[in-house]
Amino acid sequence: MMKHTIPSDIEIAQAAKPLPIQEIAKGLDIPEEALEPYGKYKGKVSLDVLKRLERQKDGKVVLVTAINPTPAGEGKSTVTVGLGQALNRIGKQAIVALREPSLGPSMGMKGGAAGGGYSQVIPMEDINLHFTGDIHSITAAHNLLAAVIDNHLHQGNALDIDPRRIIWKRVLDLNDRALRNIVIGLGGPAHGIPREDGFDITVASEIMAILCLALDLEDLKARLSRMVVAYNRQHVPIFVSDLGVEGALTVLLKDALHPNLVQTLENTPAFVHGGPFANIAHGCNSIVATKMATKLGDYVVTEAGFGADLGAEKFLDIKMRAGAMKPSAVVIVATIRALKMHGGLQKDQLQEKNLEALHKGMSNLEKHIETIEAFGLPYVVAINRFISDSEAELSFLQEWCEARGVTPALTNVWEEGGKGGEALAHAVVQVIEQKENHFKPLYELEESIEDKITEIVKKVYGGQGVEFSSLAAKQLKEIEQQGWGALPVCMAKTQYSLSDDPKKLGRPKDFVIHVRELRPRIGAGFIVALTGDILTMPGLPKLPAALQMDISSEGVISGLF
């Protein structure tokens, strides 16, 4: 990729010629009355479409995942968008299904989640800012519930909630470390009951997970009412239904549940809906959007957050199970640069050819390949090209793959859009048509929570075992006692390493995973296992991205990635 010769992402996006969203919808046979336009190029599609097409044959779901991310960048979203465009170029009807970005990292340091170069979803500014308001709706619903809990304490506490055992925190869609640990209710009797509290980032909210896993409005309300918010003084869980606020929460989320339809730079339809992070949540876009895409397209290209150890594992063990869906193939994205970082190089050493570092770093890719094989799925390795890649390095990678019977495909979707993804598109179609698909989740739901976590750690992370803190060990027992043991597990772990130590790159061995705390998410339908030092509220860097942003008096935005 020649980043220096083509315009910036935002310049490309601003120069795009999008079709009116009505035309994109028409191309998918979405009836006019089922589309709610949000401006000229965004729309929400009614879930009625899903109901109407219930018996329609499903399109093929292609999951795009990656090696563990490094500062070198892998371009997973870019490959997802580029592959969707490429499939359409080679005559397949494809739809892209992505997550919607959180404002927190956009204002912090991560950059947009709308792809890049000539493989972006547009309007990228809207998508990266407030979009259609889904995440704001979740923030509002989440915090209304928190306010109702504190009001319940203040107004007499009829449910006998133990103020020390309220597990429902507050959320904001921001990176704000000063809100991680707070004390609320100060100032005297008119201002609530003092207690410890804290804020998570909205994308870590159980409500975000629920929005992404709910099958319809009814299921959304049922899941919301099952959320555990606290325990009473007898340690009995208090559900949202005990507070009676599930109706209001559902009302606040009624529009957010409808999938958002946009398009790529090449007018490929794209659903961008739901946005949990994959390190602190389950990391996949919504089931309703993915399902709708399978009913409207022959191929659905979707991604899951971060590396295959996080996003893909949860996509396959949680999302596919909840949606009763089956993926057709997986694309594992890697770059020469990132692999060399896994082989021990620093970011400023990546310009030079280094076959030794590349060779060493392949171990990271190798582990993720083994993981996808363990799920029984056909896959392709996509090598996302950079200008600094040497021929020798590319040949090495190609040979490495071929020696293992792995299908590799070079892509150049950042610079060339769909054209740069045609080889990958052909490879994907080929593995789907020719390879056998023995998809099966990694673990059975009947296993204990402890066994499920151990299985993920051993088979997906390649670790030796799990160490539970005394708190987590106690919680394991409580969870089984409550009858929640048959739920799947949502691992919260650093994205940078297969282990829970972000500094261990490549393919670390002989490590154990430290489970610090378990959080029951009964509405979402999983148990979160917090490992290592993973935080559910990020902080801003020394120079936040926000300081670079500006807008002219004519409304032209700059500095947004």
Next chain:
Amino acid sequence: MMKHTIPSDIEIAQAAKPLPIQEIAKGLDIPEEALEPYGKYKGKVSLDVLKRLERQKDGKVVLVTAINPTPAGEGKSTVTVGLGQALNRIGKQAIVALREPSLGPSMGMKGGAAGGGYSQVIPMEDINLHFTGDIHSITAAHNLLAAVIDNHLHQGNALDIDPRRIIWKRVLDLNDRALRNIVIGLGGPAHGIPREDGFDITVASEIMAILCLALDLEDLKARLSRMVVAYNRQHVPIFVSDLGVEGALTVLLKDALHPNLVQTLENTPAFVHGGPFANIAHGCNSIVATKMATKLGDYVVTEAGFGADLGAEKFLDIKMRAGAMKPSAVVIVATIRALKMHGGLQKDQLQEKNLEALHKGMSNLEKHIETIEAFGLPYVVAINRFISDSEAELSFLQEWCEARGVTPALTNVWEEGGKGGEALAHAVVQVIEQKENHFKPLYELEESIEDKITEIVKKVYGGQGVEFSSLAAKQLKEIEQQGWGALPVCMAKTQYSLSDDPKKLGRPKDFVIHVRELRPRIGAGFIVALTGDILTMPGLPKLPAALQMDISSEGVISGLF
């Protein structure tokens, strides 16, 4: 009004037959490219329209205000919508301009702010929930700024901000008393600098005020950059521009600045844009929406929050001055029921005729009439009818008005829509055409802050004077020293009484107003004076309205007012 014989507000709204928003826009000659639809019945209108019509003659601005609100209800928004509909019925081209409701009171106890009965703006559910996301954008921008401040402290505090003198709090669009006084930054060195903080409701944010007072995108950014967020250890103010985040804040607010176009039940165009409360903020919809309405319509009917002591005073002294606009007439809304409460009755005593209480309660209306006269404006008193009103009471009121040369008009817009407002519409047109307009703000900007407050207290509230707390007295000096003395004043006071004691109804005399604290809002361009016990973050009642809300699996909402 016969509340028991006609359907509920939400049922009426759900049964409405709205026109597509494109047709409403077309009727106003808004070019197609200037309308961004948000769903089928809501749209944002580009500020380009305002620029294009700069030299167009202005329509007449009619301000709807009221007596001090009581639990009996006055129906100010309902009269505003009904008057707009009525003006159209009698052949005038009228546009309604309202504030957008905050979620806090909707989930608490206040009820919707979209009018009522057959005088509502629609889609009422959307308007009362997330609408077009403006308030959420303000929440996001406000809290991004807060996060940047705490991040600045955490990352070395180059500006030497005194953590004890940060005046920028955080906000949520909720009633949540437990967040009024909090301690943040706990948990050790990785989690920020511990300090006292608190949350206000979003509609009290200076950013909300700025959005409502900004003339265009450039002015918005300039105002945002002037906001004072803290003081350094030498007591020098720290502005947003010192932090360099004004660009990002403006980016987050770029869509929110565009006025929202909707319609009434009778298809009268309505701008619903900006929503500061009138008790803790300036209480008026946006200048850009009101100005746009004056360019597109012959009559603009707009309201300001609560009674004339709060909303109207700030509309006339702050909004009209900032927008260089001049109102044509004022409508003062009263009801027999509410006047009887001002005369000493309880809510359960209002069914019976009581001329004595009515006579006594007239003093409240009388004071507001004097206030509007003091501003030199033509006005009409609108008597909003209820079924319980007796003929004797109505005659008394009529005669009382006529004896004072006041123009009264009976309205029944709740039950009859525009038809029930025709008498009022004729009366408004008549006073505009026949009475002289000597509009002049109450005070000159050159007066000191102390004098301005005193003038408002004496001339608008009818009080004897002002008592400043020692904190406020110190702040008065600091404000003059900083050179902010020439700004107007934004009074924060209880809406229930002319005094700062919510229990003193009618027309209290011999009272002083207690100014507890002054808050410089340099970006908004005013100094907030907090009086009495007024809170900038409301609490939820024992049984919040949220507990009544529900939604069916088909998506039909119930319990939303």
